[in-house]
Amino acid sequence: MNGKIVQGVFAAAITPLKTDFSPDIDALPEFLSFLAQRGCHGALILGTTGEGPSFSFAERKKIYTAAC
Numbered sequence: 628m629n630g631k632i633v634q635g636v637f638a639a640a641i642t643p644l645k646t647d648f649s650p651d652i653d654a655l656p657e658f659l660s661f662l663a664q665r666g667c668h669g670a671l672i673l674g675t676t677g678e679g680p681s682f683s684f685a686e687r688k689k690i691y692t693a694a695c
Contacts, residue, residue, distance in 0.1 A: 635668025639675035642682075642690060650686050655693040670694070 640662060643654035659670055672694050673679035673687055682690065 633669075636666055637669045637671055638662050638667045640670040640672050641676055642673065642678055650682060650690050652689050652693045655690065659694060 643651040
């Protein structure tokens with residue numbers, strides 16, 4: 628452990644979806660910014676609302692990349 632303590636408000640964030648239910652990668656940064664502007668210090672993506680297994684490995688990788 629590196630001695631750092633995670634503090635603050637972390638939202639269990641949904642993954643924005645397109646009408647075909649694929650992840651809307653382009654909408655993710657704006658959504659995370661929306662949460663940050665309202666006081667969230669971070670977001671828990673994928674798995675926090677149970678949708679993680681619904682996406683392929685490639686889709687999950689794109690979601691994580693867009694969130695960084």
